[in-house]
Amino acid sequence: MTEEKAVVSTGNRLSPVWILPIVALVLGMWAVVYSLTQQGPEIEIRFETAAGLIEGKTKLKYLDVDVGEVENIRFTEDREAVIVAVKLDLDAEDLLREDTRFWVVTARLGAGTVSGLDTLLSGAYIELAPGTGELGAREFVALDTPPVTPPGAPGMHLELFSGESPSLDAGDAVLFHGYKVGRVESVAFDAERREIRYRLFVDAPYHHLVDSSVRFWDVSGLSLTVDADGLKVSVGSLETLVLGGVAFGKPPGMAEGFPVESGAEFKLYPSYTDILADPYRYGLHYVVQFTQSLRGLTVGAPVEYRGINLGYVKRVMVQELMSLGEYGSGEAIPVLIYIEPGRLHAGDNQARLEELRLSLEIGVSRGLRATLSTGNILTGSMYIELDFYPDEPPAEPGVFQEYTTIPTISGGLSRIEKQITALLDKVNQLPLEETVTGANQAIAELTTSLAALRKILEHNKTQALSSELQSTLVELRRVLAGVSPDSRVYQSLNASLLELNRTLQNLSEFSRTLSDRPNAVVMPVEIPPDPIPEASP
Amino acid sequence: MRTLILAAALLLAACSSQPVEPTRYYLLRTPVAVTSGDQESAAEYSLGSVEVATYIDQPGLVQETGSGEIHMARHHQWAEPLRISLRRFLATGIGAEAGQTVAIMATSPEAGRIDVSIDQLHGNRRGEAVLVAFWQVSSANGNVTSHQFSESRDLSRDGYTALVEAEQALLQQLARRIGQSI
Structure with a gap:
């Protein structure tokens, strides 16, 4: 009798019963992955208030197209503002740049405009204006008011x-x-x-x-x-x-x-x-310091270069002078002037300003100085004049507080005064007495010389000299008559010249022929007949 | 040998001269009758400079052949340089018109002076002779007056003889005009 043995098979085969759950699981996972990949980005916008914003209802729009929806509204940690979480559509990702702006659109009644009337019925919505910055920002701060300029307007x-x-x-x-x-x-x-x-x-x-x-x-x-x-x-x-x-x-x-x-x-x-x-934008401040009286110099007085207006006096810097604290030392009084390159019609810009600054600096080293000049003798009004004084010792622009200074020389009446004083000093130093003595001696010598001269002139021989001169002149006239047009010399000279003339004319004709026909020397020249002048019909 | 002779003959034949048109010479003289005899003592006026334009200052007669183009005749020439003959011609002509003697050469600085400049003298394409001239009369008392002359005259027939005749008539006209101006 054969012993029956139970065949034990290991359960390594999956029961068909499991097929359904597995399919369900795969489908479920696919649904999760799909929904995850299809989800748009979520952003947070900070608003001052949540007025008009409703969770799950308020839309985010760009150019009046829905691109997202408010998901959640919560306070900030300090409870001073609200954070609105907005879920965007997947394709709206590229609108989110670091400088993208958001604001709430509601009905507004402005001084010049009425806007957002449609939101009275539909409810407020959030509008966005995409920026141009980097992609990927997720947190934003909303604007209080809509931007006046439509986003992206040229x-x-x-x-x-x-x-x-x-x-x-x-x-x-x-x-x-x-x-x-x-x-x-x-x-x-x-x-x-x-x-x-x-x-x-x-x-x-x-x-x-x-x-x-x-x-x-x-x-x-x-x-x-x-x-x-x-x-x-x-x-x-x-x-x-x-x-x-x-x-x-x-x-x-x-x-x-x-x-x-x-x-x-x-x-x-x-x-x-x-x-x-005052149409100019660019200008330079300079300080000029004067040791003379500034009476007549007012704020706004012109600064001129040889009569061309360059700028004006801004103020007399008395305050700054006092702050130096050097009382009683006769310190020069600083005056702030303002020079504008635009006044020279050279162009009102930074480049011209630099050119002017440079040329003034070079000018100072070549003798450019500021002087106080009298503009009107009757009223005594003064202006500041810039000009070149090549005799002045070379100088460099100085510094007074934060300003550059232009060296000055005393001008106007005080300059003349100084010059007159210098002149008088020189006159005083002249050795007048010695000069007079010398002159007296010279005059005495001259008198004796004149006496001697008279003696010579009165002498007989001197008088004979003039008659001799006269006879020489007569002779000279006779010689000159020999070459006058009437003389034979002239006539024969004239004839010779005529002869020479004729020869030269022949020669010129010969050279003309030769240049036309170089072989004319050996070959007979064939001169074409001249065109015949024709009488008018 | 025969070919050599033939070649030499041909070479020499090239040298043979053709009949050449003879050159004709024309004399510029005033038709005003010059009387012989003693001339008046001192001339009141004398001819100063007589300038001619450079293109006329050559022996050939000048004929315009195209616009701005001229031909200086080789076979029809003035017998004397115009500079010289013109001086003589004008002095006689002016004197006859003014009724006084005009010296050919500047003699005394006290006398008046006439300076003439001939700018154009040629035959043009319309069958005319053209004369353009300027002159200046400086009288003895220092007055200076300037004048100009620009005339043309039809040729009576074809040929250089007619051109010379017409030019001569124009120059005669110029002399009269100068004579009237002094």
């Missing part, structure tokens, strides 16, 4: 600075010849430089109008001028009358400028008249 940003109180506001117009070509984007106060800074945007293609020669002035409101011509009212435009604005243009007589980069800085003048009074 044009140019400019900066204006002004020491006056602010009269412009964000959104105000930028005008060129009364036409709106841009707007003020933002106003800020620079505490360090103590000036108001305005950020402007000039739309393309008008940004080409801005170059280094233009000046900006405030045209807010209206300006009233009363002068000898009557009452003058000037208004930029109706919009600027109500809202304010800034105009720019090229002052008359200004040299051509060069193009400026985006972000260039300009000074904002309070009015157009201020530009006409």
